[in-house]
Amino acid sequence: MRIIIDGMGGDNAPSSIVKGAVDASVMMKQEICIVGDERRIREELRKYSYDPAKITVTHAEEVIESGEAPVKAVRAKKKSSMVEGIGMLKKGEGNLFVSAGNTGALMAGGLFILGRIQGIDRPALAVTYPILTGGVSLLVDSGATSECKPNNLLEFATMGSIYAEQVLEIKKPKVGLVNMGIEEGKGTTVLKAAYELLAKSRDEYGRLRFVGNIEAREIPAGVADVLVCDGFVGNVIIKLTEGLALNFFKMIKTELNSGMLSKLGALLLSNKLRGLSALMDYSEYGGAPVLGVRGAIVKMHGSADANAVKNTILKGTAYMEKDVVKNMENAVLELEEISAGE
């Protein structure tokens, strides 16, 4: 099996991508192929000792920048590291594609080049949401599909459950629908219909471990393993969490500087908050998968350092090794039947 990594994506590319790949390579048997500006990548590689059979380079002359309009960029820059990398995945020249580049372009590239899993209408970017007492929940969608139909939410729940079980190793993951109240019948028209579909999948198909509606208040305590919502709400959840954690950090720092808080106390609290302040950077859990496309694509935070790159590669391998995308394809065959009549 072979991992393809976008050598040019992210703020610290190619240096931290190359170092992360080299560091990961030592700890695993699989080959890693770095795609991008060959001259610059080899220049970085020369700084380290590595096994040339396990680290290879494929040249790509263009780069999609973080500020570019995603669809346009993917169409115009066919020779970019991202488009070339996803193309290699498509051709079977690799089994997992990892990138810290433009999120929208990564989604668009995945959709255009790999296509959707049959039965999946919309993609989702799934993010691990750290629980303060330990562990994570998987938030699906975090921003890929901002307007959802009920069947989209059912698809997110189904793919999220499989990913949570097989990659995050959460046994029998509980699925919760983010809503305004826990009672059945709460929320918007779309959410009421989504509730019905999720319950049907559980009751009639034995598929999901759907626990019902959940309120945002319960999310930080880990009320469900898979948190289902549209991409707009998911985006608000992630960004508000990051914003609150950041402001809480500042508060701790102010008290520390004013002598009101001990160094040890401040350090302990800050460490617990660290995961919350950059949710998309959850490299310890293998990055954020682009669910719904016909291939294993993982997004890293744009500011990923070498350590984050290494962790994402090491933890992300389960996504390809367990053939999770194929398992999703098999599972979603019944989705259209569940959604029939919607």
Place this chain on the structure above:
Amino acid sequence: MRIIIDGMGGDNAPSSIVKGAVDASVMMKQEICIVGDERRIREELRKYSYDPAKITVTHAEEVIESGEAPVKAVRAKKKSSMVEGIGMLKKGEGNLFVSAGNTGALMAGGLFILGRIQGIDRPALAVTYPILTGGVSLLVDSGATSECKPNNLLEFATMGSIYAEQVLEIKKPKVGLVNMGIEEGKGTTVLKAAYELLAKSRDEYGRLRFVGNIEAREIPAGVADVLVCDGFVGNVIIKLTEGLALNFFKMIKTELNSGMLSKLGALLLSNKLRGLSALMDYSEYGGAPVLGVRGAIVKMHGSADANAVKNTILKGTAYMEKDVVKNMENAVLELEEISAGE
């Protein structure tokens, strides 16, 4: 001017309502009328010394409980303290109605009995969102209207600006639209259209101080004075904030108990978090106004204690004294013109 208070609404009614009213009465010149079970209210009143010209009681034999279906309850319980109280507001027997009771029933009662402000399509429950470095933003809507059209968001922005300026005394309040990114053109179809309307109100009518899209990440730092969003997103923002604050509290307590944090440090941090952990209980800022109905109605948290009741009354008086609802009526005349063609 006269304040009407629901003597039977909330977990601690009538005791904390009566005590709060008595405590507020000492500090103000206006009359307070407590509506509810006269025997029980007089029983509570006997515990205190008060001026009978400034504290009066109006009997209402029924009570709307917190768990009741709002619309049904308002229709069936015409003799409830809530319905009677709003009826008194309608008849001009008072200028402000305050309740800690069933939120949905308070909204429904306001709509049925008082009607909507002309030009306002949907009501909103506005909540003050505490900024960690001090002050508040006003979040409109926090849960009254979960599905919004673009013109609803324009209405929320207009009413929220007036309330922020006249009751919260925020000069020239900045209005931000909660979105997935700050660039124009971001978000759902509804949000894109709402952006246009808000910009038009600013550019062509000189009405709003619209600063554009804002991300949830910036909310805790106080990026805007009026945060505009639909009730679903507003509800998620409030509940997630409460949930995170609660978990931060627990974290601090754990470190304190393990001896890793000093008592003083824990206390300081906890105090700063207090406002965040019960957003709806922001009595210091005069409670949460039901915007869009033809009368001044303010919601208190169900668990409001005597101090919260006192504060809500004292700080809420500006809402009636400055005739804010009338000012809103005058301001929204141009809304239909702005929304024309939507």
